[in-house]
Amino acid sequence: DAKTTQPTSMDCAEGRAANLPCNHSTISGNEYVYWYRQIHSQGPQYIIHGLKNNETNEMASLIITEDRKSSTLILPHATLRDTAVYYCIVSQRGSNYKLTFGKGTLLTVNP
Amino acid sequence: GAGVSQSPSNKVTEKGKDVELRCDPISGHTALYWYRQSLGQGLEFLIYFQGNSAPDKSGLPSDRFSAERTGGSVSTLTIQRTQQEDSAVYLCASSSQGGGGYGYTFGSGTRLTVV
Numbered sequence: 082d083a084k085t086t087q088p089t090s091m092d093c094a095e096g097r098a099a100n101l102p103c104n105h106s107t108i109s110g111n112e113y114v115y116w117y118r119q120i121h122s123q124g125p126q127y128i129i130h131g132l133k134n135n136e137t138n139e140m141a142s143l144i145i146t147e148d149r150k151s152s153t154l155i156l157p158h159a160t161l162r163d164t165a166v167y168y169c170i171v172s173q174r175g176s177n178y179k180l181t182f183g184k185g186t187l188l189t190v191n192p
Numbered sequence: 193g194a195g196v197s198q199s200p201s202n203k204v205t206e207k208g209k210d211v212e213l214r215c216d217p218i219s220g221h222t223a224l225y226w227y228r229q230s231l232g233q234g235l236e237f238l239i240y241f242q243g244n245s246a247p248d249k250s251g252l253p254s255d256r257f258s259a260e261r262t263g264g265s266v267s268t269l270t271i272q273r274t275q276q277e278d279s280a281v282y283l284c285a286s287s288s289q290g291g292g293g294y295g296y297t298f299g300s301g302t303r304l305t306v307v
Binding site for chain 2: 117122123124125126127130168179180181182183184185
């Protein structure tokens with residue numbers, strides 16, 4: 082699986098958009114980009130995934146660059162409850178592949 | 193059940209003792225994963241079960257670690273002769289399809305402390 086690079090930490094003001102970047106310059110054509118988050122003392126939670134098109138769901142939006150070498154997770158209106166470690170992962174789909182979690186980005190939403 | 197259930201939520205054991213950690217996946221989920229997370233670290237893959245296929249044990253750190261999944265449902269992770277470096281949160285996840293990225297649902301984990 083391709084390696085990802087994320088900032089160690091970020092801050093965001095409550096109510097503002099949080100934009101979390103992820104670099105995955107070695108991503109291959111059949112690898113998806115997945116985002117999970119982990120709130121303190123809980124297990125990780127799936128947020129969103131995409132292949133090459135931008136995706137949106139009730140939690141977030143995922144913007145993938147045209148060359149697919151980087152992506153951005155957008156939380157449109159961050160709340161204090163969005164304070165968590167956010168993991169960007171690239172992986173192929175299929176029975177031989179498992180998700181490899183890095184250290185992620187600690188997002189702190191400030192009042 | 194509605195989610196992935198893990199028990200116990202906390203376990204303190206003496207060095208050298210064996211421990212068993214239990215995971216009840218979401219009903220109908222064919223894939224089950226074990227990860228562990230040491231303090232301040234990312235998640236480390238341990239083992240993966242998919243249906244009746246042979247499990248992927250490539251992440252188990254030593255032969256003191258083993259896991260089984262009975263009847264394609266409940267899984268038990270066993271650590272024999274525990275060491276202090278085994279102290280971590282052990283997380284279980286399940287998904288409706290096997291393999292990377294099919295929306296894992298994680299449990300809340302078992303916090304293991306070896307003293």
